[in-house]
Structure formats: C-alpha cells, structure tokens
Amino acid sequence: MSRLDSFIRRLEAQRACLDHAAELIAGLVGPMLELGLGNGRTYDHLRELFPDRDIYVCERRVAAHPDCIPPADKLLLGDMFETLPAAREMLGGKVVLAHFDAGTGDAASNRKLAAGLRPLIVPLLCPGGVLATQQAMDGAGLMPIPLPNGVAEGRYHLYRA
Ligand SMILES: C[S@@+](CC[C@H](N)C(=O)[O-])C[C@H]1O[C@@H](n2cnc3c(N)ncnc32)[C@H](O)[C@@H]1O
Numbered sequence: 170m171s172r173l174d175s176f177i178r179r180l181e182a183q184r185a186c187l188d189h190a191a192e193l194i195a196g197l198v199g200p201m202l203e204l205g206l207g208n209g210r211t212y213d214h215l216r217e218l219f220p221d222r223d224i225y226v227c228e229r230r231v232a233a234h235p236d237c238i239p240p241a242d243k244l245l246l247g248d249m250f251e252t253l254p255a256a257r258e259m260l261g262g263k264v265v266l267a268h269f270d271a272g273t274g275d276a277a278s279n280r281k282l283a284a285g286l287r288p289l290i291v292p293l294l295c296p297g298g299v300l301a302t303q304q305a306m307d308g309a310g311l312m313p314i315p316l317p318n319g320v321a322e323g324r325y326h327l328y329r330a
Pocket residue numbers: 204205206207208209210211212227228229230247248249250270271272273
C-alpha cells in the first residue's frame with residue numbers, strides 16, 4: 170500500500186471511529202476531550218458532531234487553522250503530563266468522549282506517549298465514556314469495543330470506560 174493510501178485510510182478510520190463514538194455516547198451527558206489539537210481537523214469534526222457540548226482541548230502549542238482554535242476557557246494549554254492532572258478536579262469522572270491524537274510518525278515514541286498518558290486520561294472518563302485513540306491503550310479500566318464496519322483491526326482503537 171502506498172503511503173498516500175495509508176494516510177487516507179488512517180483519516181477515514183479516524184472519521185469513522187469518531188462518528189461511531191458519537192452514536193455510542195449519545196445517551197451520556199458531559200464534556201468531550203480532544204487530546205492533540207494539531208491543525209484542528211478532528212476538533213472541527215467533533216464540533217460538528219457535538220454542537221451543544223463543551224469540548225476541552227489539550228495542546229502544548231496552538232498552531233491550528235484559524236477557524237479551529239478553541240475558546241480560551243476550553244483550551245488546556247501546555248504539556249498534557251501537566252495539564253491533565255491539573256484538570257482532574259474539573260473533569261475527573263465526567264468526560265463522555267476523549268479522543269487521543271497526539272502522536273507523530275514515530276511508532277515507538279507514540280507507544281511511549283500513550284502509555285505515559287493513559288493513567289492520566291482514564292480517570293477523566295465517566296462510567297460508560299468512550300476513548301477513541303490511534304494508539305492502543307489496553308489495560309485496567311478500559312474495555313476494547315468493536316470498530317465500525319470498514320475499519321481494519323489495529324488501525325484505530327475504541328474503548329469503553
Ligand atoms: C497529530 S497532531 C493532532 C492532529 C489533530 N487531531 C488534527 O486532526 O488536526 C498531534 C498534536 O499533539 C500535540 N502534542 C503531542 N504531545 C503533546 C503533549 N505531551 N502535550 C500537549 N500536546 C501534545 C502536538 O503539539 C500536536 O499538535
């Protein structure tokens with residue numbers, strides 16, 4: 170598969186998983202958490218899916234498309250290893266959907282980042298809340314759930330808290 174095909178499939182998987190997650194959490198009340206603003210593409214998609222929900226966004230340095238910059242009171246600006254523990258009082262046990270997309274092209278450092286942040290993300294989820302992530306985050310407190318049709322195993326990951 171060419172790198173272009175792989176890139177397109179990754180983005181299709183990401184969108185399919187976010188759309189599926191939206192159905193899974195439809196009955197839950199609470200905020201969303203976008204972990205990695207980047208260009209703001211998935212944040213923008215979440216805003217479209219959830220126009221009436223609070224979406225908190227973690228990012229160490231905002232460089233998103235100007236239309237995709239979160240309001241200051243929803244931006245957790247700084248390194249997630251610091252901002253997530255600081256957000257525990259506000260968001261602990263309340264997040265209905267967290268989307269983790271903070272990786273780079275380096276698989277080993279992505280695994281390390283995901284493993285390091287996992288214990289900071291899980292306590293923020295509400296019971297039944299969903300985590301969508303490009304990196305696997307198997308372990309205590311998270312139950313893997315099936316991917317939507319058309320998304321190859323391992324390309325994206327969905328978990329229920
Ligand atoms: C792949 S990009 C996100 C892409 C974005 N979801 C989109 O669709 O445009 C990853 C982002 O995560 C941020 N990031 C990575 N590690 C971080 C950390 N430890 N704390 C805060 N932000 C981090 C990077 O600065 C980068 O902007």
